[in-house]
Amino acid sequence: MFETLVMMQPAVVKMLKNSHLKDRLSHAYIFEGDSGTGTFEAALYLAARLLCEADEDRPCGVCSNCRRVMNTTHPNVHIIRPARRQIVKEDIRLLQEDFNKTALENGAKIYIIEDAHTMNAHASNALLKFLEEPHPNLYGVLLARDAGALLETLRSRSQTLHFTSMPRQLIEKGLVDGGYPAEQARLAASMTHTLAHAEALLNEPNLTGLLDLLNHLHEAMIKGKSLVTTFHRIHNTAIEGTDDYERLLDLMIRYQKDLIYGKMDHYGQCVFVEDGETQARIVAMKSERMLLEELDMMLELKAKLKHYINERLAFDNLLLALERRMDLEETSGRHPL
Incomplete structure (x- = not known):
């Protein structure tokens, strides 16, 4: 289910797994990494671990909760993406309203903010206020290319995990092995961080x-x-x-x-x-x-x-x-x- 993530970011997966098993999860994370390094997949991995119906070996990947998390259709998982390349205060307000609804299912609630570094000042302050309010069994994951672009107060209230990029030489070799010309492979490898993204670029x-x-x-x-x-x-x-x-x-x-x-x-x-x-x-x-x-x-x-x-x-x-x-x-x- 998350085999690629485990291969790309073994340290991150191990940390999240151990923190969950020891009941030491942070209620707010910053996943810092470039596009293609698995930050979004890791956020779904965390959500699946929290919501999985299996007693052991979470996430199982087969239960209803796991499948809905992976399909991004679980009502307890709220995903925010920037509109017009920026996250605004209204996005945070809708998040608060969504999680205040009584129709949500039992279990943990998780919100994932993609491109969190694009939050404007009003959105950042609204999110900070949301973080400071007590919300039991609520977990937030902010995905950002550069954690330094976030408010210092947001960073201080979150745990930052760093995602490493796939070595350029491996991407280039994978493309050449896949039949792409050397000059194209060299270009794509220099502009992306995973083999899949490099192939997408060339196509x-x-x-x-x-x-x-x-x-x-x-x-x-x-x-x-x-x-x-x-x-x-x-x-x-x-x-x-x-x-x-x-x-x-x-x-x-x-x-x-x-x-x-x-x-x-x-x-x-x-x-x-x-x-x-x-x-x-x-x-x-x-x-x-x-x-x-x-x-x-x-x-x-x-x-x-x-x-x-x-x-x-x-x-x-x-x-x-x-x-x-x-x-x-x-x-x-x-x-x-």
Whole structure:
């Protein structure tokens, strides 16, 4: 039932199991880990252990409670997901109302907050108040990529468990063994944390178009053409929705890191190795400081994309800023370091 979780996060599973057996479970947990590291599965594992009808070897995986937990249909398990990339106070209010209903079944009540790091201040304060109120047999699990993004008072009232990522080399090997080309395997392994997520990435229908758009942007950069104009010319054939903007930015960040590695002569850490000639030409045009500052700009936009913004306008602004920086670099006449 949870074989994959046990294989990926044995220490977490052992800790939760022993804490349950010894009646030492915390009433609030923070599961800190990147997407694909099993944080959500571990939250379901905890819920199944608490609600399983078996006397031993919980969770059994076959009783009604276990099956409903796994199908996320058990009324005692409340799952909150961010709407428009943010968890708001209304989400916490609905959680409180749900758990105050008398129609819930007997047994433990568990709430799981996905992407808890996206909670705004009002939601965080409402959850903190909820945690401070006595609720017997109630357990909360906050899933977050970065526990540091949560309120310090929330962290102090919760037990944090860290989820480790699957080694990049194992993901890459698994993809190659599965028949994927080496260059694709190398890229997917650098951008994901599990073999399943890496395969999903490579099977995304728009990935080829996004990579082609990225190549056109780099060609425009080398030839001194407008990045914004190039982006607009190909935009409609490569990008269909919000997820594509996020994926394109991920690819840009990964490529930018390659440029920085190239500038530092750390070619062994590069992912787009087949793009060596293009990278060499871009690296020759820019200083190391400039490359690092551009990476900061991309990472800043990535943080903003977690919230509801106009993605196309945001990309226009990023590309326009990159253009202007190139113009300033050329005008200054200084040699890249």
